[in-house]
Amino acid sequence: QSALTQPASVSGSPGQSITISCTGTSSDVGGYNFVSWYQQHPGKVPKLMISEVSNRPSGVSDRFSGSKSGNTASLTISGLQAEDEADYYCSSYTSSSTPWVFGGGTKLTVL
């Protein structure tokens, strides 16, 4: 069982906005601003989309944004496009014996 909880799947229509949540505890998501989000298309290498809760690396579309409230981080994708269909993973630093953890992943389907 993953330390961070994500919904198994979300879906949306082209042009809509969706939000993927990532719920942890005060020992990880809530306690540190080291939350990141990754996109992975089938058979491909993960791609960093958001770092440090809300920072977007160069080259990542501004349709992707990140935020955090309490122990829950969120990834919002606006203006959904077919190419956004992928698996998304959150990650956080944690004060536990394993210092970095991923969420279980969320499959985004663009209808």
Added chain:
Amino acid sequence: EVQLVESGGGLVQPGGSLRLSCAASGFTFSNYWMAWVRQAPGKGLEWVANINQDGSLKYYVDSVKGRFTISRDNAKNSLYLQVSSLRAEDTAVYYCARSGKGSMRYWGQGTLVTVSS
């Protein structure tokens, strides 16, 4: 251009060992934390280990402590993961990644480790 190229994966029997390597180029390797992340077939990502710039700090996921060892050679711009006492549940694609401020910006293509008799 940042490049990370893993090698060393393969088929190994339970209890066996392998040494995974990651050749880095396109950046000053000695300036960065590095990490290994794995992904079992059809499963999610799992952070495995990371190491600081000079190799003096190393961290591992609980499930591999005592069996895996991360190391680096800054003169050779290379990262390593010695995997031992392998179990079926260690079967996965192992990715090398460049770490920074809690995120992994650059990833290699991965190397597949299959543990089976």
